[in-house]
Amino acid sequence: MINFEYSRTSSVKAALDVLAKNPGASFIAGGTNLVDLMKKGVATPQRLVDINNLPLKQISIDAKGLTIGALALNSDVAENEKVKKNYPLLVQAINAGASAQLRNMATIGGNIMQRTRCTYFYDTTLPCNKRKPGSGCGALKGYNRMHAIFGASDKCIAVQPSDMSVALAALDATVMVSSSKGERKIPFTDFHRLPGDIPEKDNNLQPGELITAIHVPVNSFNKNHYLKIRDRASYAFALVSVAVALKVNGNIIQSARLAMGGVAHKPWRLKQAEEMLTGSAIHDLSFAKLTDNIMQDAKTYEHNAFKIKLGKAAIAEAINKALQ
Amino acid sequence: MDKNYFFEDTITADEKRVDGVAKVTGAATFSAEHTIPGLTYAVFVCSTIARGTIKNMVLAKAKNAPGVIDIIYYLNCPVVPGYTSEIKEKNQRERVLNGLNVFADNIVYSNGQPIALVIADTWERAVYAASLVKVEYIEEKPETDFDNLMQKAEAPGWGGTYKRGDEDAYKKAEVMIENEYSIPAETHNPIEPHATVAVWEKNDKLVVYDKTQGPKSTQGDLALLFGLKRENIQVITEFVGGAFGCALRTWPHTPAACIAAKKIGRPVKLVLTREQMFTMVGYRPISWQKIGIGASRDGKLTGITHHAISNTSRYEQFSESIVDPSQNLHDCPNVNTSYKTLALDINTPIWMRGPGPATGCFALESALDELAYKLNMDPIELRLKNYAEVHPQNKLPWTSKHLKECYELGREKIGWHNRPSVPGTLKENGMLTGYGMGVGVFWAGRSSATARGTLYADGMFVLQSAISDMGPGTTTAMVSIAAEQMGLPPDKIRFELGNTDFPTGPTQGGSGSTTAVGTAVTLICEAMQVSLKEMAIESVPGFKNYKPEELDYKNGKVSAKTNSSTSISYTDIIKQSGKPELQVSKSTESFAQRDKYAMNSFSAHFVKLHVHPVTGVITLKKIVAVADCGRVISETTARSQMVGGAVGGIGMAMHEETLMDHHSGRYINANLADYHVPVNADIPAIDVLFVNKPDNIISPTGAKGIGEIALVGVAPAVANAVYNATGKRITRLPITPDKLI
Numbered sequence A: 001m002i003n004f005e006y007s008r009t010s011s012v013k014a015a016l017d018v019l020a021k022n023p024g025a026s027f028i029a030g031g032t033n034l035v036d037l038m039k040k041g042v043a044t045p046q047r048l049v050d051i052n053n054l055p056l057k058q059i060s061i062d063a064k065g066l067t068i069g070a071l072a073l074n075s076d077v078a079e080n081e082k083v084k085k086n087y088p089l090l091v092q093a094i095n096a097g098a099s100a101q102l103r104n105m106a107t108i109g110g111n112i113m114q115r116t117r118c119t120y121f122y123d124t125t126l127p128c129n130k131r132k133p134g135s136g137c138g139a140l141k142g143y144n145r146m147h148a149i150f151g152a153s154d155k156c157i158a159v160q161p162s163d164m165s166v167a168l169a170a171l172d173a174t175v176m177v178s179s180s181k182g183e184r185k186i187p188f189t190d191f192h193r194l195p196g197d198i199p200e201k202d203n204n205l206q207p208g209e210l211i212t213a214i215h216v217p218v219n220s221f222n223k224n225h226y227l228k229i230r231d232r233a234s235y236a237f238a239l240v241s242v243a244v245a246l247k248v249n250g251n252i253i254q255s256a257r258l259a260m261g262g263v264a265h266k267p268w269r270l271k272q273a274e275e276m277l278t279g280s281a282i283h284d285l286s287f288a289k290l291t292d293n294i295m296q297d298a299k300t301y302e303h304n305a306f307k308i309k310l311g312k313a314a315i316a317e318a319i320n321k322a323l324q
Numbered sequence B: 001m002d003k004n005y006f007f008e009d010t011i012t013a014d015e016k017r018v019d020g021v022a023k024v025t026g027a028a029t030f031s032a033e034h035t036i037p038g039l040t041y042a043v044f045v046c047s048t049i050a051r052g053t054i055k056n057m058v059l060a061k062a063k064n065a066p067g068v069i070d071i072i073y074y075l076n077c078p079v080v081p082g083y084t085s086e087i088k089e090k091n092q093r094e095r096v097l098n099g100l101n102v103f104a105d106n107i108v109y110s111n112g113q114p115i116a117l118v119i120a121d122t123w124e125r126a127v128y129a130a131s132l133v134k135v136e137y138i139e140e141k142p143e144t145d146f147d148n149l150m151q152k153a154e155a156p157g158w159g160g161t162y163k164r165g166d167e168d169a170y171k172k173a174e175v176m177i178e179n180e181y182s183i184p185a186e187t188h189n190p191i192e193p194h195a196t197v198a199v200w201e202k203n204d205k206l207v208v209y210d211k212t213q214g215p216k217s218t219q220g221d222l223a224l225l226f227g228l229k230r231e232n233i234q235v236i237t238e239f240v241g242g243a244f245g246c247a248l249r250t251w252p253h254t255p256a257a258c259i260a261a262k263k264i265g266r267p268v269k270l271v272l273t274r275e276q277m278f279t280m281v282g283y284r285p286i287s288w289q290k291i292g293i294g295a296s297r298d299g300k301l302t303g304i305t306h307h308a309i310s311n312t313s314r315y316e317q318f319s320e321s322i323v324d325p326s327q328n329l330h331d332c333p334n335v336n337t338s339y340k341t342l343a344l345d346i347n348t349p350i351w352m353r354g355p356g357p358a359t360g361c362f363a364l365e366s367a368l369d370e371l372a373y374k375l376n377m378d379p380i381e382l383r384l385k386n387y388a389e390v391h392p393q394n395k396l397p398w399t400s401k402h403l404k405e406c407y408e409l410g411r412e413k414i415g416w417h418n419r420p421s422v423p424g425t426l427k428e429n430g431m432l433t434g435y436g437m438g439v440g441v442f443w444a445g446r447s448s449a450t451a452r453g454t455l456y457a458d459g460m461f462v463l464q465s466a467i468s469d470m471g472p473g474t475t476t477a478m479v480s481i482a483a484e485q486m487g488l489p490p491d492k493i494r495f496e497l498g499n500t501d502f503p504t505g506p507t508q509g510g511s512g513s514t515t516a517v518g519t520a521v522t523l524i525c526e527a528m529q530v531s532l533k534e535m536a537i538e539s540v541p542g543f544k545n546y547k548p549e550e551l552d553y554k555n556g557k558v559s560a561k562t563n564s565s566t567s568i569s570y571t572d573i574i575k576q577s578g579k580p581e582l583q584v585s586k587s588t589e590s591f592a593q594r595d596k597y598a599m600n601s602f603s604a605h606f607v608k609l610h611v612h613p614v615t616g617v618i619t620l621k622k623i624v625a626v627a628d629c630g631r632v633i634s635e636t637t638a639r640s641q642m643v644g645g646a647v648g649g650i651g652m653a654m655h656e657e658t659l660m661d662h663h664s665g666r667y668i669n670a671n672l673a674d675y676h677v678p679v680n681a682d683i684p685a686i687d688v689l690f691v692n693k694p695d696n697i698i699s700p701t702g703a704k705g706i707g708e709i710a711l712v713g714v715a716p717a718v719a720n721a722v723y724n725a726t727g728k729r730i731t732r733l734p735i736t737p738d739k740l741i
């Protein structure tokens, strides 16, 4: 129990001002991740800036696409009729995450900011470079069944746990950000980062920046599927997950989006595979070639070698499901 | 809800759980919820290494934190009489009486071991102060990796081997199979955490509100530890929010709270966190098993060899009867078994629902399934062919055995005729479809118990016994028995428990509460009826000239057999007798005819499931659970037992695994997000069927026992169905998708 200060703000400007003045402050939205991290002593913010009153809850669709305010609830987005109709992949991915109770509290901004579920990160008595830079990676030679097979470093093999982020990466979303310096847009695939030598940094949001919205461009994908393979039917993080969005005309895939979750420190967009799929006839897909190609860069650890085979199976199944 | 029971006679068809309303409205008071004036709050500091010694504890910061009253650890712990010096003289790493003698010395036996207790005026302040305690260790490399240390296992003190007929006869059989099985540690994880509120009313008078399955055994343990007479200690356990075995013994937190309360002279509350529920109150031990089974070509078993190893801690021996089902569940002339334990730098395990047989039957029932395929025989036919009509070991008859009926009922209900005889050949909507079954067994019997019944003139009938009801519905069952015996409506009967001031009852475990306490209740009701007749003759004018045998007791009334108009209610008898109430206490001895009978409850579980052919994801489609548990006393709670056991068995088969980092010897999924138990979405329709034939030899209630057989046999039924669907024999639990691709 470390004492902290708390302030509630009702405008973006006020929130940014408080943060600018208090470098040790953290925004709190639904609190479903941050409060757990505080209870475990993993996060120790000196001040919480409650942003739940900010006017950032809109869910709007126009000719350019879908704009979701950072404070829209996961469940409100997933239950929105227009979103359901036009962005089924996003809805499936949100509904695959956590539990109904958590989705009722969790916000869109908080969801993409959620931290890894690596157990070494959560236990302050164990080594973790992400939590305590320089302390070592406990998972590297420890229990690593849930860990990364792509893009990891010897400093960190944790994975990004958000299901929704996998769909947003596939759908070429953009993260809208504000700070005292102004506004900027971050392409979703550049939002999360690989651990490299600074695993403590999950993403490219800069100190003092607030996520205000996420924009998903209008698309013409008529075949979508989010497949999540997990150890129980609900309320479990992905062993691997796959987001597929395809535009199929007649028998031909005219464009494709493919991303994986549970395999890397960021949603793992599969651009090369997308190119391979584009122009293919749907009855003539060579999954073996496609998935072998995807997995050739994979590097596994003691307990997660299965992710290669399971990943291949999941990609094939997700594409088949989308095409059904 | 559709009803799928097979009942010969049920006592009350629409009875309700008598504690249901209190539980769902929050009116039920659990151990942690007792508020006592002047209460203080204690929080453990736990070791962060698995093996070594504590060199130093830096307490200054914690002591000065706001609200802190005291910090107890090995250097300032008051003398606990039960921590005798002879223990110290023994091998330092071997403890006897109470497992871990909390705060006795500076040795660390496992990660998460309680090493200090911070007491403060609020719980939050105690939590904060506990985080300020700095501990310096002399660390040793822990040994926690069961798989890699198995060769170090040793036979437990009592021998651990068994042989009947020829050794390893299976090897010479016409048809034989051999396989190895692994089950990880499973943590009980009841919803209610362990909690103790300790109050010293006088220097030698202790009141403890404690989560325990056995108030009397907790009382006895504390009496030994603190050198008090039993009657100077009162243990109260009004409600228990689930336990599954983890509250079967006194763990270190209970004495710790008592030590603290004594030292500071104020009541102390100590509630374990979910993480501490993994490191302090046991788990189903990690196990390895190897089974070889041989049979003649026509399916008669000729030999079973079963070896098992399970883990214990470095400071205590803990053993389980894992190999017993191989000795006596199916008929086989040649059987040899061995059992060893492996001491690791982990906390001590404890019995978890179906202890022993749940582990052993996973291996045995999987092995039989494998053998059936090799024999090209239906697995049920194989079991029928080797049906034990008498106990194979001692040739005694069973008090009752209706396992055949279980097979028949389950086979019909699951639709066994749809089962493909060649695995991997049946598909439904593109899903590999499989059927499997497994048999469950557990000891039945009856322990001793005492209960007291008081019939009041206002019509209430109050029964009391010092047992606990961890959730199975013992209270409801006792009310059912008394209601039937006395011909009274259930709302006129109250069964009080969970208080050591009541007459002695057994610890709740091994499915024995209903038979033992139910027998005492039955005896009380019989004695009450005799007394009521005598009282009527004595005090009610119209009955003066009758003899007791000329009177009848029925539906709360005594009447003359020959003249039903001479009739009087029990309340009027008591009123007219001039006494305030009628009180009877009765004891039952434990079942005495062990040399004449074998005693078991049996179950058969049937599973239908789908396996995704590409991703390996299992979807359970249906479970049929059939019990030979004697007579069903309370339909509602018996059904709940079978459903809950099936869910626990699904967890064992598909989800539960307590994970450890072997560098630190630390559990790494000690929370309910990472330790998976089944969620609703995992659970299919569960049909419960009861043979429901009374076993009047074990007890006059007709009941045998149900809680354990509800789980035993579920995991192999799932694994066997997975094999039937896919042709993959999974012998290492839990069966997760990665094992099926």
Ligand SMILES: Cc1cc2nc3c(=O)[nH]c(=O)nc-3n(C[C@H](O)[C@H](O)[C@H](O)COP(=O)(O)OP(=O)(O)OC[C@H]3O[C@@H](n4cnc5c(N)ncnc54)[C@H](O)[C@@H]3O)c2cc1C
Binding pocket: A026, A027, A028, A029, A030, A031, A032, A033, A034, A035, A036, A051, A070, A071, A096, A097, A098, A099, A102, A105, A106, A107, A108, A109, A110, A111, A112, A113, A114, A161, A162, A163, A164, A209, A210, A211, A212, A235, A236, A237, A238, B673
């Ligand atoms: C048991 C459990 C299981 C779960 N299972 C899954 C799962 O299967 N799949 C899945 O995807 N998720 C899962 N989750 C995670 C859940 O989705 C996240 O906890 C949730 O989305 C976080 O949202 P929040 O609003 O509560 O964030 P908070 O906890 O409020 O915040 C999280 C972080 O985001 C920052 N933040 C919040 N809003 C902003 C903003 N607008 N700008 C900048 N920074 C911001 C906060 O400072 C904080 O660091 C699970 C969570 C739990 C507890």
